[in-house]
Amino acid sequence: MNVFIIGLGLIGGSMAIDMKAANNDIKIIGFDADQNHMEEALALGFIDEKGVFEDVKNADVVIISIPVNVSIDVTPKVLDIVKDDTLVFDVGSTKVNICSVIENHPKRRNFLATHPIAGTEFSGPKAAIKGLYKDKTNIICEVEKTAFKLQERAFTIFNDLGMRIRYMEPKAHDRHIAYVSHLSHISSFMLGKTVIEKEKNERDIFDMAGSGFESTVRLAKSSPAMWSPIFEHNKENVIETLDEYITNLLRFKQLMEEDDFEAIYKEMAETNRIKEILKGISIKTS
Amino acid sequence: MNVFIIGLGLIGGSMAIDMKAANNDIKIIGFDADQNHMEEALALGFIDEKGVFEDVKNADVVIISIPVNVSIDVTPKVLDIVKDDTLVFDVGSTKVNICSVIENHPKRRNFLATHPIAGTEFSGPKAAIKGLYKDKTNIICEVEKTAFKLQERAFTIFNDLGMRIRYMEPKAHDRHIAYVSHLSHISSFMLGKTVIEKEKNERDIFDMAGSGFESTVRLAKSSPAMWSPIFEHNKENVIETLDEYITNLLRFKQLMEEDDFEAIYKEMAETNRIKEILKGISIKTS
Numbered sequence: 001m002n003v004f005i006i007g008l009g010l011i012g013g014s015m016a017i018d019m020k021a022a023n024n025d026i027k028i029i030g031f032d033a034d035q036n037h038m039e040e041a042l043a044l045g046f047i048d049e050k051g052v053f054e055d056v057k058n059a060d061v062v063i064i065s066i067p068v069n070v071s072i073d074v075t076p077k078v079l080d081i082v083k084d085d086t087l088v089f090d091v092g093s094t095k096v097n098i099c100s101v102i103e104n105h106p107k108r109r110n111f112l113a114t115h116p117i118a119g120t121e122f123s124g125p126k127a128a129i130k131g132l133y134k135d136k137t138n139i140i141c142e143v144e145k146t147a148f149k150l151q152e153r154a155f156t157i158f159n160d161l162g163m164r165i166r167y168m169e170p171k172a173h174d175r176h177i178a179y180v181s182h183l184s185h186i187s188s189f190m191l192g193k194t195v196i197e198k199e200k201n202e203r204d205i206f207d208m209a210g211s212g213f214e215s216t217v218r219l220a221k222s223s224p225a226m227w228s229p230i231f232e233h234n235k236e237n238v239i240e241t242l243d244e245y246i247t248n249l250l251r252f253k254q255l256m257e258e259d260d261f262e263a264i265y266k267e268m269a270e271t272n273r274i275k276e277i278l279k280g281i282s283i284k285t286s
Numbered sequence: 287m288n289v290f291i292i293g294l295g296l297i298g299g300s301m302a303i304d305m306k307a308a309n310n311d312i313k314i315i316g317f318d319a320d321q322n323h324m325e326e327a328l329a330l331g332f333i334d335e336k337g338v339f340e341d342v343k344n345a346d347v348v349i350i351s352i353p354v355n356v357s358i359d360v361t362p363k364v365l366d367i368v369k370d371d372t373l374v375f376d377v378g379s380t381k382v383n384i385c386s387v388i389e390n391h392p393k394r395r396n397f398l399a400t401h402p403i404a405g406t407e408f409s410g411p412k413a414a415i416k417g418l419y420k421d422k423t424n425i426i427c428e429v430e431k432t433a434f435k436l437q438e439r440a441f442t443i444f445n446d447l448g449m450r451i452r453y454m455e456p457k458a459h460d461r462h463i464a465y466v467s468h469l470s471h472i473s474s475f476m477l478g479k480t481v482i483e484k485e486k487n488e489r490d491i492f493d494m495a496g497s498g499f500e501s502t503v504r505l506a507k508s509s510p511a512m513w514s515p516i517f518e519h520n521k522e523n524v525i526e527t528l529d530e531y532i533t534n535l536l537r538f539k540q541l542m543e544e545d546d547f548e549a550i551y552k553e554m555a556e557t558n559r560i561k562e563i564l565k566g567i568s569i570k571t572s
Contacts, residue, residue: 117494117495117496118496119496119497119498120497121498136496137493137494137496139494166493166494173494176485176491176494177494179480179481179484179485179491180481180485180491180492180494180495180496180499181494181495181496181498181499183477183480183481184477184498184499184501184502184503185498186535186538187473187477187502187535188502189538189553189554189557190531190534190535190538191469191470191473191531192557192560193534193553193556193557194465194469194527194530194531194534195465195466195469196556196557196559196560196563197530198465198527198530199462199465199466205462205465205466206466206563207423207452208403208423208425208452208459208462208463208466208467209403209466209467209563210403210404210405210422210423210466210467211405211406212405212407212467212470212471212504212505213466213467213470214564215470215501215502215504215505216470216473216474216501216502216504216505217470217560217564218498218501218502218564219498219501219502220554220557220558220560221558221560221561221564222554224550224551224552224554224555224558225551227554228547228550228551228554229547231542231547231550232545232547235542235545238542239539239542239543241480241484242535242538242539242542243539244480244483244484245476245477245480245535246532246535246536246539248476248479248480249472249473249476249528249531249532249535250532252472252475252476252528253525253528253529253532256517256518256521256524256525256528257525259518259521261514261515261517261518264510264514264517265510265511265514266510267475267479268475268506268508268510268513268514269510270479270482271475271478271479271482271506272506272507272510273482274478274482274503274506274507275507277482277492277495278500278503278504278507
C-alpha cells in the first residue's frame, strides 16, 4: 500500500509510526512545505521517502495533516489528481469548512472527513510518538458521502491505530468541539499570558508554581500555526463559548465582590461533577 | 517526638506518611472535626492514635492542616495551651491573615507560617500519598519571628519530606500565589461549569473530550471546603488577577470578532514562552 502524508508533524508523523508498525507491505511517502521537516521525518524513519506533491497520483491513501486553513486549499487539489480508487482523509480540528469546500468535487466519494481526538502540546516531526491514537476517539463526519470500499480501507487503518469511531454531522462537531477543546486552549493561553505579563519582573515567582498551574497552562505551549486557523475556522462557535466562559468568570468575580462565599462554595461544589465526567474520559483513554 | 496533626486530609495525611517513614521515634496523634476522617486515618495507619484537642498540650510539634478560615480560629487556641518549646506550623494557601492573627500572641515565637506548594485535586484521608512533598517548594513567611531552635526542628521535618525552602513576606506570598495558583483554580472551575452547563443534555459529548480538556479542568475537582475560604482570605489579590484574566479574554474575543487572526497568532506565539517557564517547574519537581 502506497501512503502519501501531507504534513509531517505530530499528527501525521504519529499516524505514520503506527501504520508502519501494523503493516509490512506499506510504503510511506512524506511531503511537507518545510524541507527541514521532510529531512527530519526521513531521519526519524517514519517516512520511507521524501515526495513531491505530484506523487499523490500514485497513492492508495492520502493523509492530509496540515493546519485547517491550508487544508481547505490543498484537499481539492489532491482530489483533482488522485486515482479513482484512492482514499483521501483529513484530520483537522474543524469539519464544516472542509466538508463544504469539497461538497461538489467530482471525487467527493474519495474523501473522508475525520478528527482524531488525540495530540499533545508539542508540534513538528520530533513530536511524533508511538501509540498516540490508541484507545482514542476518531470523529467521522458525513460518512455516507464516502465510497463504501474506501470507508472500509479507512476503518482498517483506524483499527490498526487502535481508535474507536464516532459519527457526527460537521456542524454538531464544530459546535461541541468548541466547548471541549477549543475553549480549553484559549483559557490556557490567556492564563499563561496573564501570569507572564504580571510576573515578568519577578523571575523567582515560578518557584511558587506547582503541578496545578502546570496542568492548567499546559495547552499554552501549543502551536499558534495550528491553532490560529482553527479559531478562525470555528469563529462563531468559539466566540459563543468565550462569551459564556467570560460571563461565568464575571459572575464569580461579582460573588467575590459581594462576599457571597456561600454561593462560590455552591458553584464549585456543583462543578465538582466534572469528576464523574473525567472518570469517563480516563476509562476511555487508559 | 510527639506530633499532633489537626486536619487529616490530603495535606496533613501525606505529611504524616513521610514523617513516619523518616523517623522511628515518632508518635502521631491525629485530630479532625470529622470523626470519620479520624477513623479512616487510623485504619490507613498514618496516625498512631486518635486525639482530643487538649492533647496539643503534650505535643512537640503541632501541624495545622485545615481550611484557612478554620485555621485562623484554631491556631491562636493551639498556641494558648502548647508547651513553651512546642513548634506549631500551619500549611495554608494564604499567609497574610494567619500571620496577622497571631502577630501579638505571647507564643508567637512558637509558630512558623508555611505553605508547601504541593497537592492533588483530591481530598480527605484517602487522598494522602507517599512522597507528595518530595522536591517541592515550601514557602516560609516571617521566619525571623520564630524561635531559632524551633526553626531548626521545622527544617529537619521539611528536609525529611524532601522539600526545598523559599522565604517570602506574607503580602508578597499572597499576591503572587493568586497568579500562579488561585487564578488557575478559578479558570478551571469556570471552564468546567461552562462546558457542563452547555452540554448537560448532550451525554455523548464528553466522548469528544481529550487529554487537553482533562488537563485544563483537572483542578475543578478540588474541594470547595478548602478553596472557598482561600478565595475569601485572598479576596483583593484574586479579584485583581481575575480582572486581568477577563480583560485578556475579552481582548482575545475582540480580535476574533475583528478577524485579526494575525494578532491572535502573535498573542499565542508570545505566550509560548510558558514552555521555558514550565520546563523550570518540571526540572524542579522531577
